Amino acid sequence: MPRTVAVVGGGISGLAACYHLARGPGAPKVVLLEGSARLGGWLQSTRTEDGAVFEHGPRGVRPAGAAGRDTLRMVMLGGAWFTQSFGDPAAAVPAVLLGRARGAVRAQLGLEAAPSRAIVKVHQACIPQYTLGHWQRTESISRYVTERRLPLSLVGASYGGVSVNDCIASAKVAASRILGPSC
């Protein structure tokens, strides 16, 4: 009887875990539990009627060459000092944020042209901010899980790196640990 593995969260980490768990012979039954109405987590994009794609999270693939280079400028403002600069994120005025972003593009990239389209999104608590002692904490959690042989893997941006690559890599490592050395 095949084992069942539950994956909690359908962001890139959970989806990558499902992919690696479900491949190959002897794959366990994989159940994905996602709390929201869509998959992808912070990977999210808006496609306009004329085909323009706006990424709201990590930057995606875009057309190559000079035309592609100028297709999209993604300006990320904020981080820990967002409130200090713009006030309450929930009440942030998109036009103010866009004005600041355009100013940064003008000052830092020398681009004067106005964008033909722009989308402003305010994300809160979107990228985990690791504090001092993060690695010691995650190591201690791993030790606890290993010593007690808990059937649990912690994968994703909150633990071993926030980049998409980190998320996919940690999901792959966790899946191969579950599947065992032969897989």
Ligand SMILES: Cc1cc2nc3c(=O)[nH]c(=O)nc-3n(C[C@H](O)[C@H](O)[C@H](O)COP(=O)(O)OP(=O)(O)OC[C@H]3O[C@@H](n4cnc5c(N)ncnc54)[C@H](O)[C@@H]3O)c2cc1C
């Ligand atoms: C604006 C922005 C720009 C970025 N730019 C880049 C970039 O250019 N390059 C790069 O490499 N990375 C970038 N990142 C980082 C990267 O996108 C994220 O770290 C990564 O997508 C996180 O994936 P995740 O699956 O670990 O977590 P999440 O995307 O947060 O997914 C977690 C999922 O779990 C679900 N969930 C949570 N709790 C529960 C529960 N209790 N039960 C069921 N489901 C639950 C959530 O609904 C969500 O779908 C960016 C992130 C942001 C926000």
